[in-house]
Amino acid sequence: ETGVTQSPTHLIKTRGQQVTLRCSSQSGHNTVSWYQQALGQGPQFIFQYYREEENGRGNFPPRFSGLQFPNYSSELNVNALELDDSALYLCASSLVGGISDTQYFGPGTRLTVL
Amino acid sequence: AQTVTQSQPEMSVQEAETVTLSCTYDTSENNYYLFWYKQPPSRQMILVIRQEAYKQQNATENRFSVNFQKAAKSFSLKISDSQLGDTAMYFCACPTNNAGNMLTFGGGTRLMVKP
Numbered sequence: 001e002t003g004v005t006q007s008p009t010h011l012i013k014t015r016g017q018q019v020t021l022r023c024s025s026q027s028g029h030n031t032v033s034w035y036q037q038a039l040g041q042g043p044q045f046i047f048q049y050y051r052e053e054e055n056g057r058g059n060f061p062p063r064f065s066g067l068q069f070p071n072y073s074s075e076l077n078v079n080a081l082e083l084d085d086s087a088l089y090l091c092a093s094s095l096v097g098g099i100s101d102t103q104y105f106g107p108g109t110r111l112t113v114l
Numbered sequence: 115a116q117t118v119t120q121s122q123p124e125m126s127v128q129e130a131e132t133v134t135l136s137c138t139y140d141t142s143e144n145n146y147y148l149f150w151y152k153q154p155p156s157r158q159m160i161l162v163i164r165q166e167a168y169k170q171q172n173a174t175e176n177r178f179s180v181n182f183q184k185a186a187k188s189f190s191l192k193i194s195d196s197q198l199g200d201t202a203m204y205f206c207a208c209p210t211n212n213a214g215n216m217l218t219f220g221g222g223t224r225l226m227v228k229p
Contacts, residue, residue, distance in 0.1 A: 033216060042118075042205050042219035043159070056216050088157060097214045100147055100166070105159035 002027050004093050004106035012112045013081050021076040021109045023091030029104070031055070031097035032074040034066060037088040037108070049074055050097045078111075086113045116141050118208055120220035127196045128228050134181075135191045135223045137206030143167075146209050148182070148189045149217065154202040162204070165189065196227045 005024045013019050025032050031050045035043035045058035049068035063079040072093075078085055088110050092103035117140045127133035139148070150162040165173045165182050172180050177197075181190045189208075193200055203222045210216040 031215075035217075035219075042207075042221050043217075045210055045216050045218065048214065048216050050214075056211070056214055058210070058216070090159060092159075094215055099145070099209060099215055101215045102147075102149070102161055102164060103215060103217065104161070105151075107156070107158045110157075 004104055006091050006106040006109050010110045014114050015081055017081050018079045021089050024073045025093035026104050029093035029095055030072045031094045032068055033092045034076045035090040043090055081113045083113050116208055116210055116218040118206055118218050118220035120206055120223050122223045124224045126226040126228055129196055131196055132194045133196055135204050137189045137220055139187050139208040141208055149207045150191045151205045152202045198227050201227045
């Protein structure tokens, strides 16, 4: 069984640029959630995708957008990068996104915005 | 909005001793699940233990157990026989809403296990 994978591991961008982060869900999982974890803080929920549709969204501006593909992998896109977007971005997958479903996390992508 | 509070930013424990990490949360839901995750320096969040709010019995996973007090909205994690590999950040999490399993996390407790 393959776990959750994310790419790239690290990324450096400049303010105003756009970035795309990728996530492959665990085998058999069709729900993917994205979280932003600033240094020294707990993760904050960005949004969740279930069967290619956005299923819920946290308090993040529209420049944070996402996609889920038919194989349930997912992308997180951030436009017009700001310095405060520097963080660890975590992807988590679960079976169907129900309240009893545990989320399994990937290793994260560290984004640095200069 | 749900909130999760971890009041101990840092804790330390001697190897083989027992330590308890505190967590309180706020939710208006009746049935929900609570989670403790561990994040070692490698960054990957690993599930430690989970508790269903409807169950009276506290969850246990090997050396890890919880003390769940539903009325007080308290969900503490007890680590027995602490090992050096337990050194990590520990996060408590509760559901963001009743529509799914999106999580609200606490600010974390940094645990150092000393030899």
